[in-house]
Amino acid sequence: MRVERRLRGLNWILSSVLLAWLTACAPPRSSRITIGAKNFTEQVVLGEMFAQEIEAVTGEQVDRRFYLAGSYLCQQAMVSGRIDGYVEYTGTALTAILKQPLPAIGQRNEATVFREVSALYASKYKIKVGPGLGFEDTFAMVVRGDDAKRLGVTTISDAVKTSPTPEGWRLGVGYEFQSRPDGLRGLEATYxxxxxxxxxxxxxxxxxxxxxxNQVDMVAGNSTDGPIRALGFVVLEDDKHYFPPYEAVPLAREDSLQRHPGIQVAMDRLAGKVSADEVRAMNYAVDSEHKDVADVVREFRRSKGL
Incomplete structure (x- = not known):
């Protein structure tokens, strides 16, 4: 019995030491607000906008954790507390993060998707969805302007009937689009x-x-990409309304909002302030004119009286 008690005591000590060691090795959560962004220009623009607005409201410096490689890593960073918030798109949240099936085509409206996304984030992850920034960034099937004019294609349905080569359209896509439930396979099946x-x-x-x-003839881009207008490309209309709404919305952890109420104030101040044309212009300024992201966002906020 005495030996057993000693062993139990030793096990308790070892367990306590191990727990303390694991706790010490866990990355500390910053006392400052941290805003994240995915690894493409528009996300960095929106992340910088969110961060600057929080700084303006609180008077405190915000840490940036940008260029996270995609929706999955942003979600993991939110759940683990490595970031307090970032800007997501409702259609992406619904399908790629919350793993919900696409609504029936007639039900793919902005309000329905927003309500479902908001409820699921709150119940599953204790994350609040803020009011929309004012624009959608939907997937866009983009072709060269010369091809669109020569072939007479303005919709995705038109592209089914003709192509610039006898073999068909040569397609280019990003890594997520090929495997997403709202991506390539569903698009092929619908059209x-x-x-x-x-x-x-x-x-x-x-x-x-x-x-x-001319390495490809069509790409799955985003409707607010700066190069579309700059290079004379054409977005084919999604005439069967395959893609769900992709409203840009800020997300924030509920416990972060309790500790830093200025985050909510910043989300409310940004609500409805950004149009698709405005974000497209900011994307172009960064991508094509090589302007500094922080300067571009600062000028935009100034123009809005923020």
């Missing part, structure tokens, strides 16, 4: 689209370069 071989998968920043240099 009956056929492509010339497997799509070329690449970083989002390379899609328009590949389209411009």
């Amino acid at each position: 009956g689209l056929k492509f010339a071989g497997e799509p070329r998968t690449m970083d989002l920043g390379l899609l328009y370069r590949a389209l411009s240099s």
Whole structure:
């Protein structure tokens, strides 16, 4: 019995030491607010906008954790407390993060998707969805302007009937689009689209370069991408309304809002302030004019009286 008591005591001591060691090794949560962003220009623009607005409201410095590689890593960073908030898109949240099936085509409206996303984030992750920034950034099937004019294509349905090569459209996509439930396979099934071989998968920043240099004939981009207008590309209308709404909304952890109420004030101040044309212009200023993100956002906020 005495030996057993000693062993139990030793096990308790070892367990306590191990727990203390694990706690010491866990990354400390910063006392400052930390805002994240995914790894493409628009996300960095919106992350900087969120961060600057919080700084303006609170008078405190906000840490930036930008260029996180995609929705999954942003979600993990939120759940683990490594970031307090970031800007997401409702359609992406619904399908890629919350793993919900696409609503029936007739029910894919902005209000319905927003309500469902808000309820699921709150119940599953204790994350609050803020009011929309004022624009959608939907997936966009983009072609060269010359091809659109020559072939007479303005909608995705038009592209089913013709193509710039006998083999069909050569498609370029980002890494997520090929596997997402609201991505390529559903698009093919909805429209009956056929492509010339497997799509070329690449970083989002390379899609328009590949389209411009005739390496591909169509890319799955985003509707607010700056190069679309700058390079004379054409977005094909989603005439069957396949894609759900992708309203840009700020997310914040509920416990972060309790500790830092200024985050909520910043979200409310940004609500409805950003149009699709305005975010497209900011994307272009960063991507094509090589302006500093912080300066571009600061000028935009100044123009809005923020």
